[in-house]
Amino acid sequence: MEGPKLDVEVAGIRFLNPLILASGVADETGASMAEAVRMGAGGVVTKSLSLEPREGHPNPCVVEFPYGILNAMGLPNPGVRGYSDEVEEYLSTTRGSAPIIASVFGSSIEEYAMAAGAVKDLGVHAVEINGSCPNARGLGLQFGQDPLVIEDLVKEVKATVPIPVFFKLTPACSSIVDLAQAAQMGGADGLVAVNTMPAMKIDVRTRMPVLTNVTGGLSGPALRPVGVRCVYQIANSGKVHLPIIGAGGISTWEDALEYIMAGASAVQIGTAVTWGNLDVFSKIKEGMMTYMIEERIGRISDMVGSAKGVRS
Amino acid sequence: MRAPGEMEMVKVLKVIKESSSISTVLFSPVHIGRWSGLVPGQFLMVWIPGTDEVPMSVSFLKREPFRMGMTVQNIGEATQALCSLKQGDWIGIRGPYGYGFNLPSNVDKDLIIGVSGGVGAASTILAMEWARSEDFRTVNLVGARDRSLLVFRDRWRSISDEVRFSTDDGSFGHKGLVGDLLNMELLAMSDHERQRTMVFTCGPEIMMVQVKRLLDQFGVEGQFSLERFMKCGIGLCDSCSASGKRVCMDGPVFSGDAISLLRDFGRSHRDRSGRPLPLKECVR
Ligand SMILES: Cc1cc2nc3c(=O)[nH]c(=O)nc-3n(C[C@H](O)[C@H](O)[C@H](O)COP(=O)(O)OP(=O)(O)OC[C@H]3O[C@@H](n4cnc5c(N)ncnc54)[C@H](O)[C@@H]3O)c2cc1C
Ligand SMILES: Cc1cc2nc3c(=O)[nH]c(=O)nc-3n(C[C@H](O)[C@H](O)[C@H](O)COP(=O)(O)O)c2cc1C
Ligand code: FES
Numbered sequence: 001m002e003g004p005k006l007d008v009e010v011a012g013i014r015f016l017n018p019l020i021l022a023s024g025v026a027d028e029t030g031a032s033m034a035e036a037v038r039m040g041a042g043g044v045v046t047k048s049l050s051l052e053p054r055e056g057h058p059n060p061c062v063v064e065f066p067y068g069i070l071n072a073m074g075l076p077n078p079g080v081r082g083y084s085d086e087v088e089e090y091l092s093t094t095r096g097s098a099p100i101i102a103s104v105f106g107s108s109i110e111e112y113a114m115a116a117g118a119v120k121d122l123g124v125h126a127v128e129i130n131g132s133c134p135n136a137r138g139l140g141l142q143f144g145q146d147p148l149v150i151e152d153l154v155k156e157v158k159a160t161v162p163i164p165v166f167f168k169l170t171p172a173c174s175s176i177v178d179l180a181q182a183a184q185m186g187g188a189d190g191l192v193a194v195n196t197m198p199a200m201k202i203d204v205r206t207r208m209p210v211l212t213n214v215t216g217g218l219s220g221p222a223l224r225p226v227g228v229r230c231v232y233q234i235a236n237s238g239k240v241h242l243p244i245i246g247a248g249g250i251s252t253w254e255d256a257l258e259y260i261m262a263g264a265s266a267v268q269i270g271t272a273v274t275w276g277n278l279d280v281f282s283k284i285k286e287g288m289m290t291y292m293i294e295e296r297i298g299r300i301s302d303m304v305g306s307a308k309g310v311r312s
Numbered sequence: 313m314r315a316p317g318e319m320e321m322v323k324v325l326k327v328i329k330e331s332s333s334i335s336t337v338l339f340s341p342v343h344i345g346r347w348s349g350l351v352p353g354q355f356l357m358v359w360i361p362g363t364d365e366v367p368m369s370v371s372f373l374k375r376e377p378f379r380m381g382m383t384v385q386n387i388g389e390a391t392q393a394l395c396s397l398k399q400g401d402w403i404g405i406r407g408p409y410g411y412g413f414n415l416p417s418n419v420d421k422d423l424i425i426g427v428s429g430g431v432g433a434a435s436t437i438l439a440m441e442w443a444r445s446e447d448f449r450t451v452n453l454v455g456a457r458d459r460s461l462l463v464f465r466d467r468w469r470s471i472s473d474e475v476r477f478s479t480d481d482g483s484f485g486h487k488g489l490v491g492d493l494l495n496m497e498l499l500a501m502s503d504h505e506r507q508r509t510m511v512f513t514c515g516p517e518i519m520m521v522q523v524k525r526l527l528d529q530f531g532v533e534g535q536f537s538l539e540r541f542m543k544c545g546i547g548l549c550d551s552c553s554a555s556g557k558r559v560c561m562d563g564p565v566f567s568g569d570a571i572s573l574l575r576d577f578g579r580s581h582r583d584r585s586g587r588p589l590p591l592k593e594c595v596r
Binding site: 024025026029031034035047053054055056058059061062064065069071073077079082083203205206270271273274 | 317318319321357359361362364365366402404406543544545546547548549550551553555556558561562582583584585586587
């Protein structure tokens with residue numbers, strides 16, 4: 001008998017398994033991203049790229065908690081052009097075994113579209129619009145909290161690139177379904193939920209916020225229940241029919257399955273690779289396989305959105 | 313050795329001026345258990361409130377009473393602020409991070425040679441003290457641009473079977489490169505002695521490139537402590553990326569074999585935005 005199958009198709013893109021390296025984590029270089037694939041990732045997302053290089057925020061830009069990480073990297077990146085060698089190295093190393101999604105951002109809708117247009121030429125398989133980074137004033141989050149802006153933004157990017165476009169959502173909103181619906185109206189091919197949650201840390205000795213940027217984004221286990229809720233609400237809204245990639249605090253196979261059962265077709269993993277724990281990918285794959293054998297499930301897609309409450 | 317590290321605020325106990333531009337900052341953390349297992353060569357992320365957070369090696373570690381210290385060369389805003397700290401000031405430390413030096417088994421090796429360049433000595437000194445306390449013979453070759461940057465002279469003497477100093481300008485010890493001292497040392501050894509030797513090195517990357525070449529030439533094993541731009545220190549942001557490795561976590565200390573695989577070694581660094589820069593622009 002054949003074993004269970006882990007491959008998935010999301011917005012027309014095939015992944016050998018549903019585990020994707022999240023944007024901004026271990027993806028400064030083509031070699032780093034290729035390493036994630038060697039360690040079992042089914043795909044990768046680049047760090048968020050802008051037209052021009054950005055240094056990001058001065059240190060401290062990371063605070064560790066027992067239950068997660070607070071970061072205010074501030075979208076450092078070498079710019080789309082500066083990053084082209086990295087994509088090239090990734091593509092030549094992985095030889096099509098794992099799709100690469102380019103995350104883009106800008107300080108205006110036009111800039112987003114131009115960045116998307118520029119990454120398309122690098123040979124990536126899809127674009128992910130980062131409309132949800134809490135860490136840079138005037139960039140990201142203020143685009144991602146207003147449904148009207150989201151719709152225009154997605155429309156512009158869609159008009160610029162022929163490849164699938166994902167919109168990455170913030171959990172910091174009063175209605176995640178409204179934001180998801182706006183992305184759908186704009187023509188998005190899929191959603192990513194969620195980005196980090198705005199948060200902060202104050203040192204009581206100096207009475208100072210530790211992050212230079214004052215606030216940052218919370219990721220890791222603390223974020224997981226929020227992310228699962230967001231994915232579930234979108235999938236069960238009856239209004240949004242786009243494939244969803246779940247993200248937020250996934251570090252075990254149970255975590256990944258929670259997202260899938262909430263309605264995600266695939267998941268992204270970021271913070272769990274802290275300390276170089278890239279074996280998180282193979283461990284989750286193994287755990288999923290065992291579960292699927294025990295529960296007699298043939299394909300990942302058989303589980304997507306299978307969680308239903310008494311009152312959903 | 314890896315340990316997750318929440319930031320711990322510590323009070324500065326004392327600042328010792330080692331020279332006009334180098335100072336050692338001593339402090340005593342409360343969560344001793346977390347720090348006492350520190351392996352020499354591991355590093356801290358040090359928060360200077362209001363200024364910056366920068367990676368620093370641990371140059372001083374003493375039990376009963378528990379004390380830690382770092383030795384800082386003033387080359388910019390953050391290091392200037394560290395050198396200007398006063399007793400009672402608060403700083404935040406996270407760590408210990410990365411892999412430190414790996415002491416070989418006494419069966420395979422009996423001699424450790426420390427090759428230190430400039431403030432790289434802040435990392436090797438603790439490793440060499442450790443080697444000495446584990447009954448290895450120790451030879452220390454210590455170089456700097458000039459006499460004022462040649463720190464820990466007495467401390468080196470007290471932990472070495474043999475110690476030799478060099479300065480680029482000849483103001484103290486041998487005039488020339490510390491690599492020249494290593495060359496002389498290795499030339500004088502038999503093949504058997506070379507096989508029983510391990511080299512620990514930290515310093516400017518150009519210096520370590522020369523050390524690597526000599527070790528390859530003489531067939532001697534070594535471990536190298538690298539520097540790259542660090543933001544998170546915990547393997548997430550990839551700002552310290554070198555040929556696909558994260559220096560904060562796969563290093564900062566790499567074996568000679570691992571170094572051979574890092575194409576970026578001796579060639580390129582990355583700036584704050586992640587753009588590669590040729591090495592010469594980065595070396596201070
Ligand atoms: C693992 C490791 C251990 C180190 N140990 C020591 C030590 O024991 N003693 C010591 O004096 N120095 C040490 N350094 C170097 C020290 O971190 C830099 O000198 C310091 O960050 C400079 O900051 P600045 O603001 O004074 O200088 P700047 O003017 O900001 O920069 C001067 C130079 O320092 C580099 N630098 C600045 N910020 C960082 C950063 N966050 N990460 C890495 N490099 C940076 C810059 O790239 C530049 O080359 C170590 C570095 C690393 C990576
Ligand atoms: C250090 C760090 C940097 C990040 N950078 C980006 C980024 O550039 N763009 C983006 O869309 N998301 C970024 N994120 C968010 C992650 O992609 C992910 O959505 C979030 O961290 C939740 O997943 P996790 O808990 O598995 O990390 C970053 C997260 C971290 C921890
Ligand atoms: S400093 Fe962030 S990965 Fe090394």
